[in-house]
Amino acid sequence: MSDASIQAAGTATAERPEAVLRTEDLVGGYLPGVNILNGCSIDAYPGELIGIIGPNGAGKSTLLKAIFGQVNIRGGKVTLKGEDITGLKANKLVAKGVGMVPQNNNVFPTLTIEENLEMGLFLKPSLFAERFEFVATLFPELGSRRKQRAGSLSGGERQMVAMGRALMIDPSVLLLDEPSAGLSPVRQDETFLRVHQINRAGVSVIMVEQNARRCLQICDRAYVLDQGRDAYTGTGKELAQDPKVIELYLGTLAADQGH
Numbered sequence: 001m002s003d004a005s006i007q008a009a010g011t012a013t014a015e016r017p018e019a020v021l022r023t024e025d026l027v028g029g030y031l032p033g034v035n036i037l038n039g040c041s042i043d044a045y046p047g048e049l050i051g052i053i054g055p056n057g058a059g060k061s062t063l064l065k066a067i068f069g070q071v072n073i074r075g076g077k078v079t080l081k082g083e084d085i086t087g088l089k090a091n092k093l094v095a096k097g098v099g100m101v102p103q104n105n106n107v108f109p110t111l112t113i114e115e116n117l118e119m120g121l122f123l124k125p126s127l128f129a130e131r132f133e134f135v136a137t138l139f140p141e142l143g144s145r146r147k148q149r150a151g152s153l154s155g156g157e158r159q160m161v162a163m164g165r166a167l168m169i170d171p172s173v174l175l176l177d178e179p180s181a182g183l184s185p186v187r188q189d190e191t192f193l194r195v196h197q198i199n200r201a202g203v204s205v206i207m208v209e210q211n212a213r214r215c216l217q218i219c220d221r222a223y224v225l226d227q228g229r230d231a232y233t234g235t236g237k238e239l240a241q242d243p244k245v246i247e248l249y250l251g252t253l254a255a256d257q258g259h
């Protein structure tokens with residue numbers, strides 16, 4: 001057996017560090033006998049911003065939910081820095097450093113901004129001041145309005161609270177499901193900028209996005225999901241210029257606007 005074959009999939013090599021998060025041939029779904037994920041393999045390396053795009057119903061949210069222990073997994077596995085975390089429940093995953101911002105209902109509307117952020121750190125309340133400072137550096141408006149109830153915030157502001165909450169645990173990887181959905185174009189731009197800033201602050205990010213063209217502009221690498229499989233992958237730039245990806249998933253507008 002050669003040295004190369006001894007190297008197990010998913011372990012670090014001299015050239016490349018170990019993946020922060022990896023899914024290998026994930027198969028699973030919600031209902032018995034109905035698989036939504038049909039062998040989905042993605043990985044994120046330390047510091048990467050990974051985009052997940054694909055048509056409605058492709059299984060993008062399901063993939064994030066499967067990583068976060070909310071879908072029945074029937075095959076394959078999920079690893080965090082090499083450790084098998086397949087099927088662990090959300091509270092265990094948060095403790096291990098997986099931050100998740102779901103697509104909907106991602107803040108507690110009756111709680112203040114500060115209380116929402118406290119909920120994100122329920123496992124280690126003594127670190128609140130330190131982590132709040134980090135989050136308030138990324139989102140200054142949250143710091144200055146900490147006593148305001150989250151339910152009275154705009155959609156874009158709520159999205160920031162939700163991201164701030166997930167960042168309170170100092171996650172190894174942050175999972176974002178459609179952070180720009182339902183926002184005005186100006187707020188969408190701001191959200192993409194914030195995600196970029198979070199990533200530049202050292203947080204590895206896996207972001208699902210409807211706004212595929214914008215997503216490909218800011219991510220390091222991306223995956224196109226189709227029918228629960230990773231159909232295409234490459235750098236954001238490669239995918240944005242790939243004729244097949246443009247034709248099938250981005251539309252002609254993207255061909256005109258992609259750079």
Ligand SMILES: Nc1ncnc2c1ncn2[C@@H]1O[C@H](COP(=O)(O)OP(=O)(O)OP(=O)(O)O)[C@@H](O)[C@H]1O
Binds near residue numbers: 030054059060061062
């Ligand atoms: N809780 C659930 N129970 C049963 N089926 C579900 C559930 N949630 C999603 N599905 C099904 O799983 C499939 C994939 O849905 P998913 O939400 O992962 O797609 P998506 O790629 O995130 O789409 P969108 O772009 O519309 O957000 C769909 O056919 C959907 O009907």
Ligand SMILES: [Mg+2]
Binds near residue numbers: 060061062103
């Ligand atoms: Mg979705």
